[in-house]
């Protein structure tokens with residue numbers, strides 16, 4: 251069966267996730283209204299999976315975009331798959347539902363399709379209030395993600411979210427979660443950085459063996475926000491090998507970078523706030539990479555994390571000390 255923008259993958263709880271998602275993170279200098287307009291355009295183009303998060307500070311605008319496309323009859327609520335993320339300062343079990351309700355209230359939606367723990371580590375707000383935007387003022391906290399998970403299970407039981415999952419978990423952390431006594435729901439997904447320079451084959455194999463879907467972020471080589479990404483890292487979309495494969499198929503490097511991840515069997519998130527690129531990126535469904543192309547691109551892997559979140563590397567739950 252050929253893959254299309256309407257293809258969905260069945261999750262281990264029976265729900266279904268579209269295999270292409272729109273990324274909505276942008277640095278704070280980008281007006282939030284730009285993401286709102288882009289989300290409307292993306293929905294018009296046929297994107298049905300929207301990836302966002304409390305800490306992106308734009309759920310009001312992204313929710314408004316979704317609701318406007320429901321109001322004008324382009325989609326129904328059930329056509330849209332919305333992913334939200336529990337920020338690390340909401341990990342205390344009594345705060346989990348509050349964090350979710352804040353997102354629902356900002357979005358003006360009754361439920362989320364998927365709610366995931368944004369990282370495995372817990373943090374304390376740096377001031378009296380919860381952070382409203384990603385900043386670098388971090389204070390470690392030591393809430394065990396197993397207790398957070400129980401509170402997430404309760405949110406699913408309450409009907410506030412359809413599915414629950416994790417993000418940026420390594421194998422050891424997934425194993426700990428999967429072997430939690432009394433586990434009620436397995437995570438449906440692990441959303442991680444994944445692209446031609448970080449192909450995640452071992453983590454993918456582990457997740458597959460437990461029926462956990464791998465969801466890839468920074469497929470296009472990340473936002474390269476200087477606050478979070480080391481700008482001496484190679485620019486993925488300028489890779490010469492990627493360019494050769496793209497030229498062979500008469501496609502853009504972005505389409506090939508996305509197609510590579512898709513053909514590995516991984517859900518692709520890609521962010522663009524440009525109408526032209528949102529449209530162009532859908533071209534990834536119109537061609538196929540050969541097994542030789544796939545192994546050539548696999549050869550680019552160098553386990554490069556564009557977003558290693560090094561500020562947190564002393565946290566006991568920092569995920570990237572392990573090989574995968």
Ligand SMILES: NC(=O)c1ccc[n+]([C@@H]2O[C@H](COP(=O)([O-])OP(=O)(O)OC[C@H]3O[C@@H](n4cnc5c(N)ncnc54)[C@H](OP(=O)(O)O)[C@@H]3O)[C@@H](O)[C@H]2O)c1
Nearest residue numbers: 273274275301467468469470471472473504520521522523
């Ligand atoms: N779970 C997590 O911890 C986590 C971490 C990072 C990201 N994410 C999620 O994953 C999403 C995607 O990751 P990302 O934001 O790191 O970035 P990305 O999807 O790798 O790349 C985005 C960059 O590529 C550009 N772009 C898009 N299409 C292009 C094309 N055809 N040609 C050239 N450039 C193109 C975009 O610019 P324009 O907008 O100008 O097109 C943007 O600057 C995020 O938005 C967020 O939703 C999650």
